[in-house]
Amino acid sequence: MACSGHAGAVKTIGFIGGMSWESTAVYFRVANEMVRRQLGGLHSARTLTVTVDFAEIEQMQVAGRWSDAGDLLAELAAGLEAAGADLIVLCTNTMHKVSAQIEAAIAVPFIHLAEVTADAVLAADITRVGLLGTAFTMEQDFYIDRLAARGLDVILPDAQDRAEVHRIIYDELCVGIVSDESRETYLGVIDRFDRAGADGVILGCTEIELLIGQADADLPVFPTTRIHTAAAVSMALGQSVSWAE
Numbered sequence: 001m002a003c004s005g006h007a008g009a010v011k012t013i014g015f016i017g018g019m020s021w022e023s024t025a026v027y028f029r030v031a032n033e034m035v036r037r038q039l040g041g042l043h044s045a046r047t048l049t050v051t052v053d054f055a056e057i058e059q060m061q062v063a064g065r066w067s068d069a070g071d072l073l074a075e076l077a078a079g080l081e082a083a084g085a086d087l088i089v090l091c092t093n094t095m096h097k098v099s100a101q102i103e104a105a106i107a108v109p110f111i112h113l114a115e116v117t118a119d120a121v122l123a124a125d126i127t128r129v130g131l132l133g134t135a136f137t138m139e140q141d142f143y144i145d146r147l148a149a150r151g152l153d154v155i156l157p158d159a160q161d162r163a164e165v166h167r168i169i170y171d172e173l174c175v176g177i178v179s180d181e182s183r184e185t186y187l188g189v190i191d192r193f194d195r196a197g198a199d200g201v202i203l204g205c206t207e208i209e210l211l212i213g214q215a216d217a218d219l220p221v222f223p224t225t226r227i228h229t230a231a232a233v234s235m236a237l238g239q240s241v242s243w244a245e
Contacts, residue, residue, distance in 0.1 A: 014085025018051030
């Protein structure tokens with residue numbers, strides 16, 4: 001696509017990452033690839049990144065200390081804004097549970113991952129989707145309610161599948177383990193979504209894209225990391241950017 005502006009007009013994206021760093025690295029790489037594709041030449045994304053120690057966040061998740069985690073992430077978001085970020089991106093689906101605390105701490109735009117994902121699904125003329133993610137994302141209402149508010153009908157895996165999907169994320173993908181066996185497990189869940197009437201699948205954890213992509217699945221998949229990054233790049237460049245490869 002042609003660029004409607006120039007490099008001097010590019011806004012700075014503030015990334016809150018480290019949950020896990022495996023997928024945060026994908027955010028950074030994809031943002032730069034998208035900007036280079038849009039602007040050409042040696043152009044790259046203007047970014048500021050702050051990362052957490054995910055072990056500390058995971059302990060807060062398990063202990064139900066969501067407010068404490070929200071305070072931490074809100075402080076980091078405010079720091080990114082003070083450092084010059086023009087918009088904030090939280091590089092994780094699960095921690096959008098505390099998005100209200102983050103938004104209350106900043107004046108610049110916060111790009112909500114569930115909302116831009118829902119918009120991408122609707123743009124594909126799909127309303128009934130399966131959802132893969134952590135147990136927190138699949139079983140609590142903070143994420144599903146955002147999707148439903150946009151008009152999506154969400155199908156969840158059964159309890160056994162949810163437990164295995166969650167385990168693979170934390171025990172494997174977050175520590176860089178990508179196995180064919182786990183890929184087949186996820187594809188089995190997607191097949192059950194298909195039989196349950198889903199017309200697409202949301203990869204509702206940023207690490208899942210390390211394991212599966214559109215080439216692996218029969219149903220349309222919606223990769224939240226790429227969708228989220230595309231929304232940020234679109235805002236940074238002041239133009240429309242497609243996340244699709």
